[in-house]
Amino acid sequence: MLSQNGKIEGIDISQFQDDYHTERKPDLKLAAANGARFYYMRSSYGRVEDRMFRYFLEQGKGLMDQAAYHYLDYYSHPALGYNSSEWGIIQGEKIISLLKDNPMPIFIDVESASPAY
Numbered sequence: 001m002l003s004q005n006g007k008i009e010g011i012d013i014s015q016f017q018d019d020y021h022t023e024r025k026p027d028l029k030l031a032a033a034n035g036a037r038f039y040y041m042r043s044s045y046g047r048v049e050d051r052m053f054r055y056f057l058e059q060g061k062g063l064m065d066q067a068a069y070h071y072l073d074y075y076s077h078p079a080l081g082y083n084s085s086e087w088g089i090i091q092g093e094k095i096i097s098l099l100k101d102n103p104m105p106i107f108i109d110v111e112s113a114s115p116a117y
Contacts, residue, residue: 011065014042025052028060038065040107043098045071047090057102060109062103069107070095 011031013036018024029038043049053068060066072089077087095106 008037010035010038010040012040012042012069013056015050017052021100025055025081026065028056031068032063039065040069040105041066042109043068043070044091044094046073046076047094049094049098053098066102067105067107068095068099069109071109071111074110 011026013026017026031039033101039056039060040059041050043053050085057066073083074087079085080087082090099106
């Protein structure tokens with residue numbers, strides 16, 4: 001089913017859509033009721049789990065199709081003592097470990113990143 005504008009609609013969510021301890025979080029039930037068919041959530045970045053990942057994972061089960069993405073950090077490895085191949089493996093292992101009990105499509109978000117991770 002397409003939305004009124006002829007598109008399949010979904011949302012992208014992460015810890016930047018506020019925080020788990022506040023009342024201001026994306027309402028996935030409302031999004032689904034308004035035509036969203038899927039959402040993809042940031043699972044991790046660098047070697048860090050997105051602090052809202054588990055919340056969004058549980059809140060959206062059964063409402064819409066789910067997918068996850070990993071924000072690829074390709075700047076931090078020298079400061080952390082890894083070569084680029086090792087750093088890629090570490091990041092790949094992170095997302096696999098987070099999704100091993102919740103199989104779903106996985107995307108890699110490739111942008112610039114801060115070496116803070």
